[in-house]
Amino acid sequence: MRQIDLIKLYSQMRCLVVDDMPDVRVAISGMLRVFGVQHVDVVANGEQAMDACFSNHYHMVLCDYNLGPGRDGQQVLEELRFRNRLNNTSIFVMVTAETSREMVLGALEYQPDDYVTKPITQALLRQRLDRVLLRHRELYSIKQAMDEKDYAAAEQRCAERLNANTSHRGACLQIQAEMNLRLFNFKRAEEIYTGVLNERPLLWAKLGLGKTQVAKKEYAKAEVNLKEVIRDDRRVVEAHDLLADAYIGQGDTVLAQQVMQDAAEVSPKSVMRQRRLAELSKLNADTQACLEASRRVIKTARNSVYESPDDYFNLARELAELSKEGEANADKYVKETFEVLQKLEKRPYFDVSADVQSNALKSRSLLNNNKAEAADPFLEKAKTLYQTRKEDLKPEAGLDVAQTLIVKGDKSAADEVLHELVEQFPTHDRVVAKVDSMSDTPKSKEGRKKVADMTKSGIDYYDSKQYKEAVETFRNAIGIFPSHIGLNLNLVQAVIAEVKNNGEQTGFETLCRNSLSRISNIDPGDSQYARYTHLAKEVDEVFKMDLSELDLDL
Structure with missing residues (x-):
């Protein structure tokens, strides 16, 4: 393209310069005017940049990284x-x-069109912007279709540019394959990536092939390709994300966590990546890793569009659980729980729902630390706010109140809140599932049916003396309904039978002790209380006495 054509392109652009240094703003805006740009706006910080972009459409934004x-x-x-x-x-x-x-790495992940380091000269900036403009102009019609979410048109325009022997062949192929992925045309996307790889071993094509294989649920194949991408360049963070997807697809959440740990180290400023690491760590019961990732989420998300009060509550819940009297550093975790929630209370999005949750979690931390008297005022405030504003609250507020009431031992009050939540949010699947998991008996029709089906399956295994299968069935059921009294007792009984018949196995005593602990607040008036006390004695006998002396009551 001739220089006069580039000047014409510049003249049609509206540009925004974002920099906290006045002299830099003046210098860059002056350079742009020399290039031919007639309309240049300047702002000094991120907030002003967002306001400007919401008020105007800019063809080009030049933004400093450090904005104060x-x-x-x-x-x-x-x-x-x-x-x-x-x-x-x-x-x-x-x-x-x-x-x-x-x-x-953080900036490149969000795909800026270019990255220019200071100090900047007019010649350097002109060279970089000319190159960006030429590429941009060549791909403009394709990107226009992408903006309109007409992915079929974007794919067709890529094909047309490729037939015309575009000088940006790689970019066109990359976009064409991505459009096919968005159109769920996995076969065509795979053909494009494979074709490129047959010519040259380009990382973006191998990454795209792995992404396609994950989409097709070909997890083992994806694992091979994505490992090769990471081996060739560990900085390709999307490969780590996709490899974690592949491991999860194969049912290996431990390896998925390890991969996400690597990804978080490569690109530590990614909020979503740190959040996913925290979730996987929690799933794997890796408490310390969960705590560390949860703390980083809050730090990284500050001022980000992804900042959320849920991150504070997730960390506070983990800390409150570690605040139990007798646990290592319990008092320190109580203190940190309060510090985390006090930071949240200063954020602009702290509302009445957050106030309910904050007070409930403060109370829970103190209750776990055996400081009931200090905990009561916070729980009373949470309950009062919940009762007076329940129609305005997010369901999570009720869930946190109910969980704190359970910790306090007020089962009837907790059940009342849980019943209200199911009635208020009957179609909110996640809330209903959480309510069912917190209840000793599911509150929803679907939950009751699922418990009945899993119980029947476990009992069938037990009756046919397939005790190991019964253990696994009840263990899986408790993963969904951890507070269900019957399921926990069934698991204990199945473990006792398996141990009596086949000998003690690693982890079985822990399974029993954990189940009994989960339902230890069972009411003496409950119909299953006698069974609970009987099985508790059986567990003590099984794991302390010679098995031949046992008289298992079936």
Whole structure:
């Protein structure tokens, strides 16, 4: 393209310069005007940048990474992407003196069109922007279709540019394959990636092939390809994410956690990645890893579009559980619970639902630490707010109140709250499932049916003396309904039978002790109380006496 054509392109653009240094704003905006840009806006921080982008459409944004207090350049970019305020047909250039690995990888993950380091000269900026503009112009019609979410049209325009021997063949192939993925045309996407790999071993094509295989649920094949991508370049963080998906698809959450730990180390500023690591760590009962990741989520999410009060509550719940009297560092965890919740209370999105949850969790931490007198005022405040504002609250507020009432030993009050939640949110599957998991008897029709089916299956195994299968069935059921009295007692009875017939096995005593502990607050008036006390004695006898002396009551 001739220079006069580039000048024409510049003249048609509206640009935004974001930098906290006044002299830099003046310098860059002056350079842009020399290039031919007629309309340049300048702002000093991330908040002003977001306001400007919501009020105007910009063809190009040049944004510094370090913007002082508030959002940084990466957070501006990710929020613009998240809120669809930066079209594919717009250009985003990160301009900064920051060159740390953490910053570069974090920014590149949200795909800026270019990255320019300071100090910037007019010649350097012109060279970089000319290159971006030429590429952008060549792909403009494709990106226009992507903005319109017409992925079929975008795919067709890629094909047309490829037939015309575009100088941006790699970019066209990459977009074409991605469009086929979005259209669920996995076979065609795989053909494109494989074709590229037959010519050259390009990482983006191998990554795309792994992504396609994950989408097709070919997890073992995906694992091979994604491991090769990571071996060739560990910095390709999406490969780690996809490899974790492949492991989860194969049922291995421990390896998935390890992969996400690696990914979080490569790109530590990713909120979603740290959050996923925390979730996997919790699933795997890796308490310390969960705590560390949960703390990083809060720190990383500050001023981000992904900042959420749920992150504070997730960490507070973990800390409250570790606050139990007798646990190592219990008092320290009580203190940290309060510190985390007090930080949340200063955030602008702290509302009445958050107030209920905060007080409930403070009370729970103290109750677990055997400080009932200190806990009561916080629980009373949570209950009062819940009762007076329940129609305005998020369901999570009721769940946290109910869980704290359970810890306090007030089962009837907890059941009342749980019943109300099912009535108020009958179609909210996640809430209903959580209510059922917290109850000694499921509150929903679906939950009761699932318990009945799993109980029948376990009893059938037990009656046919397939005790090991019965243990696994009841163990899986408790994973869904951990507070169900009958399921926990059935598991204990199945374990006793398996031990009597086949000998003690590693972990069986822990299974029994955990089940009995989960339902230890059973009411003496409950119809299953006698069975509970009988099995508790059986467990003591089984794991302390010679098995031949046992008289198992079936």
